[in-house]
Amino acid sequence: MTPSRGTLDGDRPDAGAAPPPGGQRRRLRLAGISRPVARARAFTAEALGDWSWSTPPDADLGEDVVLLVAELVGNAMLHAGGPLELVLDATPARLRIEVSDASAVLPALRTPHRPGLPGGHGLYIVQHTADRWGADLHAQGKSIWAEIDVSRLRA
Numbered sequence: 093m094t095p096s097r098g099t100l101d102g103d104r105p106d107a108g109a110a111p112p113p114g115g116q117r118r119r120l121r122l123a124g125i126s127r128p129v130a131r132a133r134a135f136t137a138e139a140l141g142d143w144s145w146s147t148p149p150d151a152d153l154g155e156d157v158v159l160l161v162a163e164l165v166g167n168a169m170l171h172a173g174g175p176l177e178l179v180l181d182a183t184p185a186r187l188r189i190e191v192s193d194a195s196a197v198l199p200a201l202r203t204p205h206r207p208g209l210p211g212g213h214g215l216y217i218v219q220h221t222a223d224r225w226g227a228d229l230h231a232q233g234k235s236i237w238a239e240i241d242v243s244r245l246r247a
Contacts (some may be wrong), residue, residue: 116143121189122165128245130177132165133158138190139180153244156221157187160238164191167199167214169234176232186223186226187240194233199237 105193115155120135123129140154172193178192179200202212218225222238 109195110163112113115181117182118180120178122168125150128169128175129162129165132161132175132191135178143182153240157189157240160189160218160221161191162242163195163214163217164189164236164238168193170214171195172197172233179235183242185242187242188237188241189222190232190235190237192233192235196229196230196233198234199236215242 112187117136118139120132122132125131136158137154140157145154145157165175165178168191172195174193176192176194177190179188179192181188181190199215201215206212218238221224223241225236225238225245227234
């Protein structure tokens with residue numbers, strides 16, 4: 093298996109329009125690879141396809157998830173020396189997206205948000221797209237995470 097493909101734990105491609113019962117976790121190592129944002133987007137789109145989140149009526153939610161991944165990986169590229177890993181953790185209740193990096197500097201939302209100026213939009217997009225988001229420090233740096241509730245699939 094190549095590092096850009098990631099690993100699949102408990103893959104169940106015919107699980108229907110929800111995370112597999114009991115959940116599933118997929119990891120993609122991003123440290124040192126070229127084009128990490130593009131690879132993370134493709135990896136996420138594949139996972140969502142396996143979970144049937146990227147087809148109607150869930151296509152918009154799938155696009156939101158891919159957008160969140162792109163923003164979190166892009167922010168790690170711009171502000172934290174590059175991403176180390178992407179984790180997609182699906183449970184019956186929510187999908188959690190985690191992007192880790194080696195920086196111990198926590199992200200801060202730029203306030204006020206100025207939509208007409210370049211820069212400063214990544215966390216604003218995350219805040220308004222995810223149901224929850226945050227950051228956790230750990231020995232290797234930090235993980236920025238965002239969660240989408242599965243109940244949005246049924247809305």
